Amino acid sequence: MKYIRTIMMIVGGICLLGIGCTVQNQESEINLSELKQSDNNIRVPHNDRLHMSTDQRWVKEEGHQSDLIRLQWTAERAKPAIVWLDEKGMNKTAIISHDKANNPEQQDHKHISFETTMSPTGEYPNQLFTRFEIPYDTDVSEIRTHSSNFNVMSGILRVAGERGTNRDIQFSVAGKxxxxxxxxxxxxxxxxxxxxxxxADMQFVRFDDDGKVVDSPLTIKRSSGNVGLGTNDPDTKLDINGGMLRIRDKYTPASSTDACSQGQIAWDDDYVYVCVTENKWKRTGLSSW
Known part of the structure; x- marks a missing residue:
């Protein structure tokens, strides 16, 4: 029985490598006499499945007893993978973990990646392409997506952090x-x-060419909703830290009862107009000096 379980482990690993195996279902033992080997594939009865279970914990000192399947690279540029094929045997999706890039001139990849094929009518038809990658050997992983859009359907996209820390959504330029x-x-x-x-006030923060913070040109106070332009501590609904406010286009009300909403401001060559109440304008003259 121990030998059979060992074979199941090996076959399971090969199966997850995507080289064409199936295994007896969970209600029966594997029948070693039914194993067939050809073209570097080990095949077992069609439409059956591999079922493995454990009651062991993942404890390093105990040898990671719960890792039922192990995929190992034995050459530095090898890429052990779990691969899914379509009905024609064509690669469609894969999960791959590896250390080195195919190209020795590239930096080490050191990541696990989720890959899907490119468009069959595109520049790289049907080629597996990394869509999502998680690096290892790092305390903080820079998780990346490539040629992928990220959608949250009827859910929440959340950025959380400890109190007293910045929580950012950043917009960056990609480099080499x-x-x-x-x-x-x-x-x-x-x-x-x-x-x-x-x-925890909301800010739009700008950065210089080297990626260093310049300032926060817009701040919204969480306590009051006050908006600050050029100030991080606005004390009115709109607080502008600057010498001028610009309204680019001229507008001349047709009359003092022209349609307007209280608080609207307009100007032309001769007057500044203020809507003091609904549909009621007042104006003051402009002069040169």
Missing amino acids: ENETITRWALRADSSEEPGDNSG
Whole structure:
């Protein structure tokens, strides 16, 4: 029985490598006499499945007893993979973990990647292409997607963090070897949260050519909803830290009762107009000096 379980482990590994195996279902033992080997494939009865289970924990000191299937590379540029094929035997999707890139001139990949084929009518028809990758051997993984759109359907896209830390969605420019340099960030900032609905204010942050913070040209206070342009501490609904406010286009109300909403402002060559209440304008003259 121990020997049979060992064979099942080996076959399971080969099966997950995507080289064409199937195994007896969970209600029966594998029949070694039915194993057939040809063209580097081990095949077992069609439409059956491999069922493995464990009651062991994942504990390093105990040899990771719960890792029922192990895929190992034995050459530095090997890529052990789990591959799915279509009915014609063509590669369609894969999960691959590897250390080195195919091209020795590229930097080490050191990641697990999820891959799908490119368009059959595109520039690289039917080639497996990395869509999602998670690096290893790093304390913080820079998870990346490639030629992929990310959609949240009827759910939440959330950026969480400890109080007192910035929580950013960054917009960057891509460089060589997946290097990125930040240009803008939408940030919930690190301002303290004393418990009165204040702190963690929203900011638009801009960065210089080297990816260093320049300033926060727009801030929204969480406590009040006040908007600051050029200031991180707006004390009115709109607080502009600058010498001028520009309204580009001229507008002349047809009369003092022309349609308007309270608070609207307009100007032309001779007057500044203010809507003081609904459909009621007042104006003051302009003069040179």
